[in-house]
Amino acid sequence: MKKFFYPLVLLTAFTISCSSDDDATSTSTLRLNLNGLENLGANFVYEGWIVVNGTPITTGTFTVNDAGMLSKTEFDVDRNQLRNATDFVLSIEPTNDPDPAPSNTKYLAGSFNGVTATVTSGIIGDFSVSTGKYVLGTPTNGNANPNAGVWFMNGNGPSVGLSLPTLDAGWKYEGWVVSNGVVLSTGTFSNPNGPDMSAIYSGMMPSPPFPGEDFLLNAPAGLTFPANLSGATLVISVEPFPDNSPMPFTLKPLSHNVANPAITGTTISMERSLMSFPTGTVSR
Template sequence: MKNLLLFAGVLALLSSCHRGNVDDEPAMSNLTLNLNGLEDLGGDFLYEGWIIVDGAPVSTGTFSVNASGELSESTFSLDTEMLESATNFVLSIEPVPDPSPDPAPTKLLIGEFNGDMAAVSTGTVAASFDTVAGEYILATPTGTGAENEKYSGLWFLNNSSGSPMVGLELPTLNDGWKYEGWAVIDGVPVTTGTFTAVDDFDEADPFSGSNPGPPFPGEDFLHNAPSGLTFPTDLRGGVAVISIEPYPDNSPMPFTLKPLVGMIPADAMGVQALGDNVSASFPTGTVSR
């Protein structure tokens, strides 16, 4: 009888210890991402999700995206209590290797939880893209002005008054982002330079001539043509683009965010308009917990 009582006591003790270990383990719940429009960042960058808990970011994990836009991971297991306390979800672009445990300035998406769901958008890139507009001209102010060069330059300005004026209406970007102009020449995107101000020079002129250009974003395509292209060229029939690029940039090609895009007419003369491309090129989606 004593042995039976002792055995029962040991079982009770073991059972109690086991229950205590289970109770010490935090409950876990899934965070699920349903995101569209993300692009492959290449081998040097990853996407990283964050939940905001008591005003502080908590990483939900990193993932990549393939050429088809498929996420390598879309479900992440997190502490239930922490997840339920989260007020927002943020998606950032992080370098590999990542030197910091904090989110990079390049934050692509944000959304506020409403119950168990957060609809995410690019509110971290700029305050709003409700109003964007663009105009440009074809001209080669940095060249000789020869007839065969007049259609080989793209400048985001309006000169209809006789003097060059601002041609772009774009919101101020948050840290971690820059605008970049592009001319698509024979199917090849060629940069006109990155910029943050629409009323000043952009940050590079690798293809321009020796004469000074106007203090607006733009480029003459006269020298140093990329492989497969010949400068001077004729931009008519191509495409003019304004993109938004991560900074640091993940690729020499245009990023997925292209707020302004316009075909360059074959008979382009004078000031041309760029079309609003925000809804077509900006990622969207939901995050559920």
């Protein structure tokens, strides 16, 4: 069963405002002015919803191009439904969606206060206190190439290295390495306290029970493994599920630039980076 609305934690503010209409009109127009939404590709769209008496009602879909421009910025909405709405939600939906209800991938949301609602990405989780640690090393080949692998953990123990909010069914975390312009995934995961779902590049020896990857085997075309992560950028992103792209999504709460030359075998802290979260207003 799809859940529709969750407690909100305000991270990045959006505003929806409504002015009174003439009683003779049957619709009101919502105007969107949003920045920071990414192009979802051909298979997914954004969709707005108002919640009336606990029931979600669509306000329409739109896409975003590579320049961040919305395909549609004005939407006609039933006047009485908008007046009686308690909440607004923006979700990510399949382009050809057979389900009339909102997906689990709810992106922005907020409650109306009179004629105005402030919507945020807090419906996904509160990342304002998120922290991350990592260690460079290659445990899956006995640490023979320590600057070729990264594990998002505290090397003391070892123990959990990521402190992140629990995600609902429409989202997953994913680790990334960006080195010499090449983007490589370390795998997706829902539980920061356990392993991720990928080990396609790692060696044959056991890996730590935490997210991470050794870049030793099965190098993609144009790359040579064992890798050297000196100077690379490490990222933890929040990805839609199902995912719209094999590349990192807009939401990147944690990141860090690896030293050059890399420092291996030492626990290193990541930086919180909430600037990637979208901003904008929606008004009527």
